[in-house]
Amino acid sequence: MSGAVLLHAAGVGKRFGGFIALEAVDITLRPGERLGLIGPNGSGKSTFVNCISGDFAQHEGKVTLGGHALEGLKPHRRARLGLARTFQLPQPFASLSVLENVRVPLLFGADPAQATRRAMECLEQVEMAGKAEKLPRELTQVEQRRLELARAIALDPRLLIADEAMAGLSHAEIDQILALLLRLNAAGTAVIMIEHIMRAVTEFAERLVVFVAGRKIADGVPREVLAMQEVEDAYLGRQ
Amino acid sequence: MSATTLTRAAIAAPPRHAVFWLGAIGLGVALLVILRAIGNDYGYFAGYFILQYVVLASAWNILGGYAGYVNFGAAGFMAAGAYTAIALRKATGLDLMPGILAGAVVAGLLGLGTGYLTLRLRGVFFSIATLCLAVVLQTLVVNWDYVGGSRGAYIVNPMEIPPFVSWGEYMFVVMLVLAIGTVGIARALEHSRIGAGLAAIRDNERAAEAVGVPTLRLKLIATTLCGALMGVAGAPLPYYSGYLNPDAAFSLSYAVNAIAMPLIGGAGTWAGPVIGAVLLGTLQQAATVTISSALNLWIVGWMLVVFVALFPRGIMGWFRRRR
């Protein structure tokens, strides 16, 4: 592994009252890396995402992105540093058109004057240019996922966290989203994919991290990680 | 279809600022000519009454309609403007115009302060805080003898103010200019990136923050502007009536109308509060002649409930195909 580090999470933990949702997790990500993050429900995957994205203002441990300490930064500041995320359930701006949805991040970015043009480009990247005028509620589920990705792409991210971006989609639709993510990754964006659909993760990830009960129990090449006894136990025992 | 044609259609209405301003000014001049032709002071009075609500309702809409945060304290912010004007006149002798400016600053700071303390939490806490704000400001004013306390304060206005035919006409023109300015500000804001950011906050605050919208800063801009414009609506009040007491300044009708007018007209668009204010304002003017003011307010209360239940997009919603 050569020296460049994009994301460095050290000792990240979060507790709610007495309940420990996440405990002392270390993860280091290189620029452009494709990481799969798996684990049973309640294993702390989303908690981890929320610590990184800034949705939880306070947590244990330290996180840096491209050398910037993220501590105390609000989500919108982290987004400007190149951290984009999608949500488990798509969260579009319901009263804004598809194009306006994608314009929002651009209007507060480096070049607001070019927002509309850039937004169309982002929509073209996710093959949604033809739906620019639609309202989110007029979209199918996979189109809503695409919109969510377009909005994330508009941030020109160095790291994209895709939180179950394929849940509820058909086989063919999963392939479409996978292709989108791979294209985005080929352009240089690192991706953390959180997913229950194992086929998608194994196809996509070059490295796999497994959470169980708030702890990281495995981190390595997917084939080797999936062969580990602890990982198998965690899945068989829990699901 | 090429990208450019799509674009134009997808971004609401393209803001045609010149048309709006020319239209607004033309309409204002036409109103003045008509009222002067009628030559009755009651016309100016009714006009002032309605225009003051145009300002108040548009101000509420900037926070409530655009960002989805409910401000219940319209009467408090308005009275803050009115009493600032009174205090300024007593302390320095400065009259209406500086009074409006000072009223805007004080009420704006009040909005900023309330917002700063409560907006980091769920939006409903801000609403609850504004609900109490009017009560507390009223307590302060009642206990503040310098501005007349509970007895009220008098402002003696000049009999003549050329080139206007009467003091009533002058006040009407002042409020007309303020109303056009306020609606213009609201409209410009709606089409600006701040407007887009506020709409994103209204629809989904967490997602807005995640895509890089500085939500707290935008909300504070909106609360400040909302408070300031409500102060603007209130500052001329003592000059208009010549006398102001806490009961009149903190009148319930300001609080309920500031919310009912935008919601009935259609919150979230600049035209909604204007339509609501003209409609409800005219209705109330007509009604005070025939029925008691209590029944009047009662009807507004019922209209508010019926409209938010049955027509959540207001009258503007009828004209819009979607959203």
Place this chain on the structure above:
Amino acid sequence: MDPQLSLLLNGIVSGLLLGGLYAAAAAGLAISFGMLDIVNIAHPALMVMGAFVVVAIGTALGLDPLLVALLVAPLFYLVGIGIYGFYHHFFERRGEEALQGLAFFFGVIFIVEVGLVMAFGPEQRFLDPPYAFITWRLGEVDLPLRMLVPAALAVTVVGLLILWLRRSFTGLAIAAVAQDADALRLMAVDPVKIKRLAFGISIALAGMAGGALVVVQPVEPSSGQIFIGRVFAIVIMGGMASLPGMVTAALLFGVVENVTATFYGPSWSPAVAFGWLLLVLAFRPQGLFGRAA
């Protein structure tokens, strides 16, 4: 005893009694706002409506106001059921409670308040039971029954409510409904039914609190306004869904407000309410007794 100290002691004791009234006023809100997540800003207005109904019935039949308050509680329960049905149908179900739902309750405040003005006139109304003029004395401390009896009733009712919420299945379901409606569905409990029942109870409590209010002080249609800040501050300070926390907060609030009034004059007490609310919201939004998130 030092007169200042005696004044302070009396201020604290009557503040505690006042806190009892506040607990009654806030109890229903702790259910609707704290547990059901329904921001019923019309709660104090409905309490004042309760006070007017109690005065009207009590005067007509010559009954004790607190007795009448208990009798009208079922009536207010029905009013609550009706309001919740409307609220659920038009706002909660559509997910529009944030703006439209809040505006709806604001409209309810107006309809109630102005309706009272039209029905009874804007004047103050009162109904003094015979014990209202009796004051017990414990050494230097005065215990006016006008304050003590309503406070005792309030504490009793809230105590019974706490027991019921902890012991009965329905009570537990109410406490759970806002957090986990799905879990209730799995147990074959309809969350909407539970919320309707609970909201009905919260409005019944508002009606009863109106009876307590009328014993303590004369009421006018706009009396509810000044209670909005108080009751929300108390429920938030108490930690939203906790009734014991709410009672503690109410007593504390009563003491602070009353001591302020004793030393600085009663016209400043609304400012105390608002000041507390802002301080709580700014520094301890999880309540005085809650844990930091």
